[in-house]
Amino acid sequence: MDVSHLLDELNEAQREAVSAENGHVLVLAGAGSGKTRVLIHRLAWLIQVNHVSPLGILAVTFTNKAAGEMRERAGNLLQVSTRPLWIGTFHGIAHRLLRMHFKEAGLPEAFQILDSEDQQRLLRRIIRDEGMDEAHWPARQAQWFINARKDEGERPEHIEHLDHPVTSTWVHIYKIYQDYCNRGGLVDFAELLLRAHELWLEQPAVLDHYRKRLQHLLIDEFQDTNAIQYAWIRMLAGNTGRVFVVGDDDQSIYGWRGAKVENVQHFQRDFPDVRTIRLEQNYRSTGTILDAANALIRHNTSRMGKNLWTAGEKGQPISLYAAFNEQDEARYVVDRIEQWIDSGRRADDCAILYRTTAQSRLFEEYLLRKNIPYRVYGGQRFFERTEVKDALAYLRLLHNPNDDAAMERVINKPTRAIGQKTVSLIRLQARESGLTLWQAARECIEQGVFATRAGTAVKAFMDLVVGIRERMSDWTLGNQMQGVIDESQLTTHYEKEPPERTETRLENLRELVNAADAFAMPAEDADAGLTELQSFLSHAALEAGDTQAENWEDCVQMMTLHSAKGLEFPLVFLVGMEDGLFPHQRSVEEAGGRLEEERRLAYVGMTRAREMLCLCYAEVRRMHGQENYCRPSRFIDEMPAELIEEVRPSIGASRPYRPARPTGGLSMESPSAPFKLGQHVIHPKFGEGTVLAFEGSGDNVRVHVNFLDAGAKWLVLAYANLQAL
DNA sequence: TCCATTGACGTTTTT
DNA sequence: CGTCAATGGA
Numbered sequence: 001m002d003v004s005h006l007l008d009e010l011n012e013a014q015r016e017a018v019s020a021e022n023g024h025v026l027v028l029a030g031a032g033s034g035k036t037r038v039l040i041h042r043l044a045w046l047i048q049v050n051h052v053s054p055l056g057i058l059a060v061t062f063t064n065k066a067a068g069e070m071r072e073r074a075g076n077l078l079q080v081s082t083r084p085l086w087i088g089t090f091h092g093i094a095h096r097l098l099r100m101h102f103k104e105a106g107l108p109e110a111f112q113i114l115d116s117e118d119q120q121r122l123l124r125r126i127i128r129d130e131g132m133d134e135a136h137w138p139a140r141q142a143q144w145f146i147n148a149r150k151d152e153g154e155r156p157e158h159i160e161h162l163d164h165p166v167t168s169t170w171v172h173i174y175k176i177y178q179d180y181c182n183r184g185g186l187v188d189f190a191e192l193l194l195r196a197h198e199l200w201l202e203q204p205a206v207l208d209h210y211r212k213r214l215q216h217l218l219i220d221e222f223q224d225t226n227a228i229q230y231a232w233i234r235m236l237a238g239n240t241g242r243v244f245v246v247g248d249d250d251q252s253i254y255g256w257r258g259a260k261v262e263n264v265q266h267f268q269r270d271f272p273d274v275r276t277i278r279l280e281q282n283y284r285s286t287g288t289i290l291d292a293a294n295a296l297i298r299h300n301t302s303r304m305g306k307n308l309w310t311a312g313e314k315g316q317p318i319s320l321y322a323a324f325n326e327q328d329e330a331r332y333v334v335d336r337i338e339q340w341i342d343s344g345r346r347a348d349d350c351a352i353l354y355r356t357t358a359q360s361r362l363f364e365e366y367l368l369r370k371n372i373p374y375r376v377y378g379g380q381r382f383f384e385r386t387e388v389k390d391a392l393a394y395l396r397l398l399h400n401p402n403d404d405a406a407m408e409r410v411i412n413k414p415t416r417a418i419g420q421k422t423v424s425l426i427r428l429q430a431r432e433s434g435l436t437l438w439q440a441a442r443e444c445i446e447q448g449v450f451a452t453r454a455g456t457a458v459k460a461f462m463d464l465v466v467g468i469r470e471r472m473s474d475w476t477l478g479n480q481m482q483g484v485i486d487e488s489q490l491t492t493h494y495e496k497e498p499p500e501r502t503e504t505r506l507e508n509l510r511e512l513v514n515a516a517d518a519f520a521m522p523a524e525d526a527d528a529g530l531t532e533l534q535s536f537l538s539h540a541a542l543e544a545g546d547t548q549a550e551n552w553e554d555c556v557q558m559m560t561l562h563s564a565k566g567l568e569f570p571l572v573f574l575v576g577m578e579d580g581l582f583p584h585q586r587s588v589e590e591a592g593g594r595l596e597e598e599r600r601l602a603y604v605g606m607t608r609a610r611e612m613l614c615l616c617y618a619e620v621r622r623m624h625g626q627e628n629y630c631r632p633s634r635f636i637d638e639m640p641a642e643l644i645e646e647v648r649p650s651i652g653a654s655r656p657y658r659p660a661r662p663t664g665g666l667s668m669e670s671p672s673a674p675f676k677l678g679q680h681v682i683h684p685k686f687g688e689g690t691v692l693a694f695e696g697s698g699d700n701v702r703v704h705v706n707f708l709d710a711g712a713k714w715l716v717l718a719y720a721n722l723q724a725l
Numbered sequence: 726t727c728c729a730t731t732g733a734c735g736t737t738t739t740t
Numbered sequence: 741c742g743t744c745a746a747t748g749g750a
Contacts, residue, residue: 091740189740356736562737584736625741
């Protein structure tokens with residue numbers, strides 16, 4: 001068979017990776033170096049050249065999107081069905097294993113996945129029931145604690161320092177929470193991974209089966225693996241499996257949620273004879289952008305080391321705009337985008353990248369004002385919307401009445417006279433007898449615990465659920481979905497909301513029915529023996545869907561730096577480049593390499609740009625209702641000054657005038673200002689005040705001063721007779 | 726049960 | 741400043 005097409009279009013390092021024989025491979029793939037391509041060609045190589053059965057390959061990614069892309073591209077390249085290949089996310093694969101081996105894993109067949117919102121609600125419930133002060137013991141923190149522990153592979157009994165009161169309290173909550181989950185057959189995201197790991201640990205026969213079968217492991221985004229994922233890979237590989245990992249330690253930006261960059265280094269230590277290959281040729285950005293990015297990332301210690309280069313052009317210098325404030329920053333960026341579009345380029349070639357989600361607002365305002373279409377990434381996704389989750393909760397309850405999270409959610413939605421008091425009674429009963437809410441409710445009815453009216457209401461609710469289940473068991477998924485919505489009267493609950501809101505909710509419910517109708521169970525779920533309903537519910541939990549329905553017209557792209565990873569755009573704006581915002585204050589203060597992670601984030605952001613990179617910072621930024629005077633980000637100083645070109649506001653424009661500000665190494669020949677922003681001054685008539693702003697130039701410079709007594713005033717500098725204090 | 730007001734909080738997010 | 745959640749009165 002002619003396999004030249006697998007290597008022909010690759011550079012030398014890429015070929016070496018794709019065709020590596022024997023042993024383990026670590027590919028250090030710089031940004032834009034063709035990482036995905038290498039992974040896919042490797043997959044094809046194993047099958048076509050090494051004649052590995054597709055059944056013997058496991059390819060793992062972090063997101064569903066990446067998994068889907070890999071399957072599709074592999075299919076195109078191989079021209080055969082990719083169905084037997086195991087390609088998926090860590091969570092997806094763990095889920096599949098648990099479905100196939102639910103007994104060995106100690107789970108009920110009808111186990112359900114708990115998403116993070118469900119998890120948090122359940123924890124809030126538990127903390128309340130324990131009679132603890134929610135202000136002191138926030139559910140969010142409990143969630144963080146539990147997930148972090150699970151990510152480290154720890155069960156409550158493994159956690160030491162029980163003498164530490166805070167830790168021991170969280171361990172206590174962890175225990176109770178886990179009991180709830182076990183009783184109701186609920187599995188949170190971290191639990192999927194932990195259980196899958198424990199399955200192998202405790203069931204050598206199962207592990208052995210997969211070790212024999214899955215001889216080739218391909219792992220994408222290896223720098224994002226956490227402790228349990230790493231342990232899982234090691235265990236599956238055993239002494240015979242061959243592991244091919246691709247990653248970039250310089251792009252590790254998820255340390256805060258448990259990812260361990262160290263895994264990249266540990267891989268060389270823990271696996272014998274690792275061949276390390278660096279992909280350093282970049283096919284994305286201009287030389288200038290790469291030089292600046294390289295210079296920046298060189299400030300990090302403990303790197304594996306890499307230097308990106310390109311055979312392409314130097315390109316334009318990076319531009320740096322020192323905005324007067326965040327308004328000016330947004331105005332400037334939107335103006336430049338407008339120019340770009342006017343020059344015949346596309347809006348969706350432009351991306352605005354920021355550190356925190358809150359920063360998007362102003363840009364949206366200005367884009368709206370100019371009528372430029374935009375799209376904000378992130379935000380709530382389809383299967384996370386309230387109404388969708390409500391409807392799904394009913395479906396979950398049909399499938400597994402012991403699902404406490406679902407029960408809590410819909411027992412009184414729409415209101416059916418089951419108030420807080422009644423629900424408390426059920427909870428109490430559940431707690432005392434170690435039952436699920438559903439079981440406890442039944443017991444309460446039998447024992448006549450409720451007042452007559454409440455008892456009737458609870459009974460009616462349970463009859464409703466049972467009734468639906470019995471009547472609809474052989475309906476199609478779409479009809480079941482519609483039936484559940486109709487019979488639960490869920491829509492009456494939303495009709496009390498403002499009409500606009502109601503309409504969206506109903507629309508989303510219709511879309512949910514459509515989704516159920518159109519749902520085709522993935523082959524691998526069928527293989528794992530799932531029912532269609534099980535498959536659909538897992539799909540909803542594991543793949544929360546897109547933020548919005550496809551609205552892919554030519555839009556300016558806006559997103560946080562984190563969500564930009566893996567993407568590329570001709571024109572990139574990196575905004576809010578101020579110390580305190582980026583790098584974020586919290587990261588600067590905290591020890592433990594947080595600053596280095598911020599720097600990697602900047603590196604990720606810069607390397608998104610293909611042609612043109614534009615950095616912006618504001619000298620004054622309003623945050624939390626306060627004006628802050630900002631220093632430009634230290635990251636700007638870490639780039640070579642000769643690659644950066646200061647953009648100055650055009651002279652005479654009615655734009656606030658900027659005083660000089662040291663920007664390490666940059667030639668900043670701005671006209672010297674008599675006062676600095678934030679300087680305390682005194683005026684013969686108005687008294688003491690603070691300089692807020694300047695405007696105009698030469699003799700026309702006006703100054704904005706906030707006086708302690710007289711308030712804020714604009715004064716012509718030449719006449720104002722201000723004195724510095 | 727519902728709306729309105731008040732208060733606390735403020736980094737990043739996928740599964 | 742702006743958001744979201746919780747509380748409390750009608």
